[in-house]
Amino acid sequence: MHYVCDTSDRSITKQRVRLSKIITDSEIIEALNGPKGKALNQATDALYHSAFASIKAYILKNSGTEEEADDLFQDALVILYMRIRKGAFESKSSLNTYLYAVAKNLWLKQLRKKGGQASSLPPFDEVAHPEELVLQQNQVTIRQVLALIDKDCRQLLMNFYFDRMSFKQIQAQFGLGSEAAAKNKKYRCLRKVVDLVKERKWGRADFTND
Amino acid sequence: MIERVDISLIEKYLAGEVEQLVDEKGSVLTPTEVAQVIEEYHEVIIQLEGAAFKSELEARYGREKGKTYPLKRLYTLAAAVILLVIAFVFLWQSNAGPQFDDYFKHFAQLETNRGEVGTTYTDALVAYSRQRYEEAFVLFSSLESPSNEALFFMGVSALATNQAEAAIEALQKSGLEKPSRYYQQARW
Numbered sequence A: 001m002h003y004v005c006d007t008s009d010r011s012i013t014k015q016r017v018r019l020s021k022i023i024t025d026s027e028i029i030e031a032l033n034g035p036k037g038k039a040l041n042q043a044t045d046a047l048y049h050s051a052f053a054s055i056k057a058y059i060l061k062n063s064g065t066e067e068e069a070d071d072l073f074q075d076a077l078v079i080l081y082m083r084i085r086k087g088a089f090e091s092k093s094s095l096n097t098y099l100y101a102v103a104k105n106l107w108l109k110q111l112r113k114k115g116g117q118a119s120s121l122p123p124f125d126e127v128a129h130p131e132e133l134v135l136q137q138n139q140v141t142i143r144q145v146l147a148l149i150d151k152d153c154r155q156l157l158m159n160f161y162f163d164r165m166s167f168k169q170i171q172a173q174f175g176l177g178s179e180a181a182a183k184n185k186k187y188r189c190l191r192k193v194v195d196l197v198k199e200r201k202w203g204r205a206d207f208t209n210d
Numbered sequence B: 001m002i003e004r005v006d007i008s009l010i011e012k013y014l015a016g017e018v019e020q021l022v023d024e025k026g027s028v029l030t031p032t033e034v035a036q037v038i039e040e041y042h043e044v045i046i047q048l049e050g051a052a053f054k055s056e057l058e059a060r061y062g063r064e065k066g067k068t069y070p071l072k073r074l075y076t077l078a079a080a081v082i083l084l085v086i087a088f089v090f091l092w093q094s095n096a097g098p099q100f101d102d103y104f105k106h107f108a109q110l111e112t113n114r115g116e117v118g119t120t121y122t123d124a125l126v127a128y129s130r131q132r133y134e135e136a137f138v139l140f141s142s143l144e145s146p147s148n149e150a151l152f153f154m155g156v157s158a159l160a161t162n163q164a165e166a167a168i169e170a171l172q173k174s175g176l177e178k179p180s181r182y183y184q185q186a187r188w
Helices: A025-032 A038-061 A066-086 A095-114 A130-148 A151-161 A167-174 A179-199 B007-014 B031-061 B070-095 B120-129 B133-141 B148-160 B164-174 B183-187
Strands: A002-012 A015-024
Touching (some): A015 A038, A025 A038, A038 A066, A066 B031, A130 A179, A151 A167, A151 A179, A151 B031, A167 A179, A179 B007, A179 B031, B120 B133, B133 B148, B148 B164
């Protein structure tokens, strides 16, 4: 599958010319597995461009709002991202098809939780395995936990694991005395997260937590 | 399981710096327990990355009102702040109390004093005409029996030099007699 992605805007005489480039599924997967930056942004831009409209249409058609569609699409992207980061993403279909199936199942799960007309809802899509739903459930838990810990800890963990900052950068960012102090702070923050996660229901890949 | 093991120890184990994992009581974990701890550790890290990725997506594509991009939000915020500042300044100015400049106005004196060149009164009038109010006020004040006109100009000179009490006194005196030519201005 190929996606057209806007990569830059350049002004030539008074005309703005959009340059495009083709991004393939494998390039997107590579970018999602890489560090934060231009490539990752281009990958998400491409997925928004190619997959968002159909998912939004589905959500709106099934009693959802635009805000819910936005949120759900991002959740589906997060699941794709986590599957790729885990090295557990198997490309049996295109990324568009995968995202659509995941978003659809997430939405059906939400609707069932709301207690709506569950019996009239269509069945779960076969493309999305139960692991996606577990990942989503754990994602909800981790977000709750991150909201409970102090801001510095949250920021530090994000900087370390997502922005991939070194301990030296963390030391400078948080005004810590040494790299060892940065390391210790990271351990303490991660410990807090682990303890809070354990107090909650943490799903495992071999069962669902419905 | 992961809660029973030191996080730094897990990372050392993954980095190959230690060969076994022990729990908080010092017991060595079995291979099954080790596998479980490692799986849980990776799950936490992946979930943390996922949460950070979600924050990035929200910041980049927005969430609350469809596609609200950060830059657009910034422009909206800037426009709102500018509007608020303009509204505040407008309201503040319209509600502000009367200012000295709101009341002070130079009244041209049209008197000509032929043959009186060099007298205190003419000097005072010249100073007043040239809007040298401090000098004019001093000169008008030194007149022994100032006329209504002199009192009026003295009052205006006092007003121009922020001497409110002197201004009131001089203007009141100048306007006491209704027939005075400066009665209306003094009343004002």
